[in-house]
Amino acid sequence: MTTHALDFDPTEKEANILAFLHTFAENAMRPASIIADAHEHERPQGAIEALHQLQSGGMGYRSGSAVDGTGDGSPAAKALTSILRAEELSWGAASILLSRPGPGLGGAAIQASGTPAQKEQWLKRYEDGSVRFGAMALTESNAGSDVSAIETTAVQDGDHWLLNGTKIFATNGACADVVVVWATVDKSKGKDGIRAFIVEKGTPGFSIGRLEHKMGIRASETAELVFQDCRIPRANLLGEENPSAEKKGFKGAMATFDLTRPGVAAMAVGIARAALEHTVQVLESESGGFHLGYGRSRAHLSALQDAVQAMDAQIEAARLLARRAAYLLDQKQPNALEASMAKAKAGRVVVDVCATCVELLGPAALTRAHPLEMWLRDSKVFDIFEGTGQVQRLVIARRILGYTSKELP
Amino acid sequence: MQLQLDEERALLKDTVRAFAKEQVRPHARTWEEQGALEGAALDQAWQLGFATLGIGPSYGGAAERDDATPSALSNTLVLEELAWADLGFALAALSPLHVAVPLALVGHEGLKREVLPGMLGSATLPKATGAWVESSRSYDLRAMRTRSSLTAQGPVLSGTKTLVPRGDIAELTVVAARARGDDEAASFEPYLLLGKNVSGLSRGQRCEVIGPRAVPLVDLTLDEANARPLAHKAGIAHGQLLERALVGSAAASLGVARAAVEYAVDYARERKAFGRAIAQNQSIAFMLAEGAMDVEALRWLTWKAAWKIDRDHPKGESALAEASRAARFGAELAFRVSDACVQILGGHGVIRDHLAELFFRNSRTLAATPGWFMV
Known part of the structure; x- marks a missing residue:
């Protein structure tokens, strides 16, 4: 409760920053997203580099480190600030925002469940000024929403873990320096047997499989990651070896989503706003x-x-739900219900x-004469990823x- | 950005909620069947004093300063809680706001001093109301048919208002009317009918309505009825009252929608079918989730509009977009979740032992009656 x-x-x-981001989104992101949509698997390097500069200047959207206020060195870099920016940048191009440099979803998992030493070891590198990515590898071809169905295994071998399995749909998976991989240490325990592991790019036994050909968000890289007897140090088990119940396994993954779902909701709001604004502008011009x-x-x-x-x-309505969920997070209040409401x-x-x-603007809206058909293709995954x-x-x-x-x- | 109520308002909301839960909800069905509310409960609600909150001491209000204005946000919180308990009760208990709010905001100084202290000092619920709704299919707040014209004795009003809460006994009635010759402008002026027997005013029979039936809703026919201009200057009230009425509608929708979702949740947890609670079926659970999600969304839409009114009206700025969004979203939602509530109760949903059918009937009124609630 508050007297405010x-x-x-x-x-x-913040309003000034948002106005600046709007111009940035309009000039540096939207045109690039239209080109990237037509040339899948060619990374929009110029826009990614520009986003990186923006973040280095403290004006980015960083779901990983922004959530605890360390993101851009300003105390205002909270979840709420972060999602206001995410909406603005997604108004330009959500698909490119998904390709923003930074620790990404994997970083968010480390932030939510990692030990202080792990945060230091794995997140620090994202502040060295170079363009780097992080990724999360959770989904498998037979395991999406049902985490207990994960088939990737982690077996302890002395001071190492051996990972085996194939992950799919990892955003920025091929370009990531660090990937957080979810695997079962004991299949008989179902979702209680799930743990997360930190795997560094170049680790023997870790390779990139296919890059997906998608309906939308084509500027975003979606990779298959293959682990064959991939040996990682014992210390790369995310979190404590014997974590408390609420930090364990599946609950660890869910804690990540309490942080990121409001951000995903804000991105969806950005696309919806872009589509409606475009449509109203066309109607007004007639x-x-x-x-x-x-x-x-x-x-x-x-x-x-x-x-x-x-x-x-x-x-x-969606915008206000997302902001409320982020606000609760900043107030350190439980927000799982509100985060799911916002995302849904x-x-x-x-x-x-x-x-x-698309329907209101008629046949022309089915073609590239308007960005609407791209946004419609882009939009659908927002009702699917990070929890359908x-x-x-x-x-x-x-x-x-x-x-x-x-x-x- | 601060997306949480301040302490004082949270306390206000809790106070009204407790009253609504204990003193109103348990009687909602009885009152509806009898077609009459209990006077003692209405007086008790009045004595809680929320109608006087934003009104200065010289006018009999509880605010510290005479230039205080009623807070749309505070009134919205009160309305949500009372509408949650019973829409008819909310209509009756808050009917004095129809007089208090416009007078405090834009009222003619003499009229404020003449009317407010007596009304606000009343120990019982004042016989005050607002006559906004008209029966035309194309009625909305920007398309009034009731007209005012100027005579040597002052303005007179002609037209028919309908569904006026407590219109049968009202002694102070704010009437929204269009100035004669003002066909094009989407505007109206507020007028005040002073006293029980106003020349040119005739009160019709009580309207037989789909809901709510506990509160008398009557037609008022105005045939060159003597009225007083309420505002201290013509043309200053329209935007503010329009937006406050839209937010009022949204707040009432919020109360009814929340009531319907909560009622359905409780029933679905209790009711067993095929060996388990029906809420354990995703087809039911998802309806409830959808409803709860949209109620939460409506709360923030409504509060945002009320907050913007409180902040921007004094600066002469509008909150029309916010108020319209909330009213529209609310009217649609209240009916959708009330319908879902009846559906989840199955056969019991259409039996008058349960409140579900009351939510269904009441919620359908909210899209058609802008002006019913003034915050």
């Missing part, structure tokens, strides 16, 4: 113009106004908004009903 009054505005300083008609009953609205108003309200809402809203905008919309609903339902995962499987 409710306030929905960013600080003036003969007769267009106005939103706020405050009128639906009997007075055209079908276009009605559709645009509905989308506008849904985007704002934003993931659905972005797809609905992009699809409706269905998994989010399960999380929400269990929380509001007071059920365990056994009671509501």
Whole structure:
């Protein structure tokens, strides 16, 4: 509880940064994303380099280190600040933002579950000024939402762990210096047997498999990672060897998502906002113009106004849920429920908004004459990665009903 | 950015919530069936004093300064909690805000001094209300048909207002009307009908409505009815009242929607089918999750709009976009989750032993009645 009054505005300083990021997103990201969409597997190096410069200047979005305030050396670099920036940059190009240099999801896992020594050893390098990536390897071809189905094994061998298995859908997986790999140490224990391991690029037995050919977010690298008798030091087990119950295994992975889901939601909001803004601009430029008609009953609205108003309200709803989830995180309050609400809402809203905008602008919107068809293709994964919309609903339902995962499987 | 209520408002919300839970909700069904609220409960709600919060001491209010204005956010919190307990009760208990809020915000100084101290000093719920709604299919707050015209004795109003809460007994009635000759502008002016017997005013029968039925909702027919201009200057009230009415609608939707989701959650945990609670089926659980998620979203949409009104109206800026979003999202959501609530209760959902059917009927009124609630 607080004596401060409710306030929905960013600080003036932050607002200035957001205005700067908007220009950056418009010039350095959006055009590059359109080129990258047409040339999959060619990294948009110029935009990535520019994002790196931006982050070095303290104006980036860093889901890993920003969450504890160390991200850019400013006390304001909190989750909320971070997602405001993520929305703005995703308005330019979410696919390129996913390719931003930094410790990435793997870094977020280390931040959430790592020992102080591990944070020092594995995260410090991301502040050396060079363009570096980190990645998380969780998904397998037979294990997505159901972590207990993970087949990659980790077997202790003296002072080492031996990893065997194949991971898929690792964002920035091929270019990452450091990958956090989730594996089972005891298949009979189901999800309680899952642990995370830190694997460095170049470790013998670790190789890159195929790069995926995707419907959207083509500027983002999505890699298969193969582990064949990959030997890593014993100390690379993420977290304590005998962690407390709440930090263990699957719960460790979930703690990561409490940090990152609001950010993913904010990215989805950025895309949805881009699509609606573009659509409204086109409508306004046509003969007769267009106005939103706020405050009128639906009997007075055209079908276009009605559709645009509905989308506008849904985007704002998703935005506020994401900000509230990030705010709670900054206040060190539990936010798992709110993070899942934000992710579930934003993931659905972005797809609905992009699809409706394509429909409203007609056949031309199906072509590259408009960026809308790209955004629609980009949008869909936001209802899937980092927990599908269905998994989010399960999380929400269990929380509001007071059920365990056994009671509501 | 501060996405959490301040201590004082959190306390206000808790106070109203406790009252709503203990003194209102247990009687909601009985009152609805009887078609009458209990006067003692209404007076008790009035005595909590939330209608006087933003009004200065010279006018009989509890605020520290005379230039205080009613907080849309505080009123929104009160309304959500009362609407959660019973929409009809909320309509009746908060009907004095229709007079207090516009007068405090934009009122003519003489009228403020004439009306507010007596009304706010009342020990029982004042007979005060607002007449906004009109029965036209195309009614909205920017398309009033009720007209005002100027005579030597002052303005007179002509037109028909409908669904006026406590319109049968009101002695102070704010009426929104369009100035004659003002066909094009999407605007209205607030007027005040002073007294029980106003020349030119006739009160119709009680409206038979889908819901809520505990509060009398009546037609008021105005045939050159004598009225007082409420605002100290023409043209200053429209935007502010429009936006406060939209946020009021959103807050009422929030209360009803939250009630429906909570009711469905409780039932789905208790009700067993095929050997387990029906909430353990994902088809049910996901409906509940969806509802809870959107209720949370509506809360923030509503609070943001109210916050913006409180902050920006004094600067002469608008919160129309925020208020419109919240009202629209709210009206749609309240019905959707009330429908889901009935569905989850199955056959019990349509039986009047349960509140689900009341939420269903009540929630459907909220999209059609902008102006019912003033925050």
